[in-house]
Amino acid sequence: MVNEAVLDSFEALNAWMVWAAERPSLADSRAFCREAVRSRAAGTAGPMLMLDAADGAMVGATGYPRVDWRVPAFEVGYWCRTGCTGRGYASEAAWALTRAAFDTLGARRVELRIDARNHPSIAVAERLGFELEGILRRDVRDHHGVLRDTRVYALIDPAGLVDPTAAAQPR
Template identity: 40%
Template sequence: MAINPILLDFPDQFESKRLIIRSPRAGDGLAMHEAKLESMNDLRRYPASLPWAMREFDLADAESYCRKCQAEFIDRSNLTMLLFLKETGQFIGASGLTRMNWEIPKFEIGYWCRTSLHGHGLITEAVNTISEFAFEHLNAKRLEIFSDDLNAASWRVAEKARFQLEGLLKNERIDPNGTLRNTRVYAKIANA
């Protein structure tokens, strides 16, 4: 029997050791906008896997995005999650569950971190906590992470979070400049 995801009740906020992980809310646009501005040079290094980072955006765009993601979280079509440091409330980036298939159920985990907080293990902590959330609350059977082969920081997160490399998709994405890029596919299976 097919799951009607809109009828599923699960928390829209949870915590890890250092993070508050929650669905976006009205008013989150300013914090997201500031973090994206700080991080654009890093994000734009991987245009094939982060096409959203190639577009110009302003504060209104960021606020609109957060409100759209809040609505998608409610209707269960996309589970974007914002990441905040528990200690200070500082916005550190975003993650969440996308490309969902509720019949299996399976989800893709995506993530980005503001540049000034790279290298502290915060995204690995978020991925581990979101994985636990997906297996426990969403009955996930499979989680996936897709990473540009040249983005070592991204695929190291997958490996540190104990996702298994399933393959390399050669010439799978194309940059705006026409360069073909390879994509690494990682997965974690329920009870594996």
């Protein structure tokens, strides 16, 4: 399921995700899944699959790629499978993880770090009420060796989080 979704979406993922430098083998995807299960069992922030509620098909993945328990602060990450974009899955996943970070995990800060050229992801952040705190210029080198800018969006008050299902598009 995971390998198929990543391979189906590889061109889009390759444009934005530093981890998508090469097409994963089935063994790579199995190792990823084993590590995700281990990290979840250990109580750390492992990745989670995004599944369609109607048919259980994998539509993407989400998780907390960066956690700082001293604050506590959480970065939310997500990607949608090609063919599943524009249906609200990313917004719903980012909303759910943000809500859980504040309500269950005691977050004082939740952030989204987005490649400055990734306009659909920027739209997700703004739709959910995240505020642009700044642009980190040339802060990350992508897998092509190109320096990229990162837009940092954050929420520090859960009251500012906008529920995307209130005006959701039909899937």
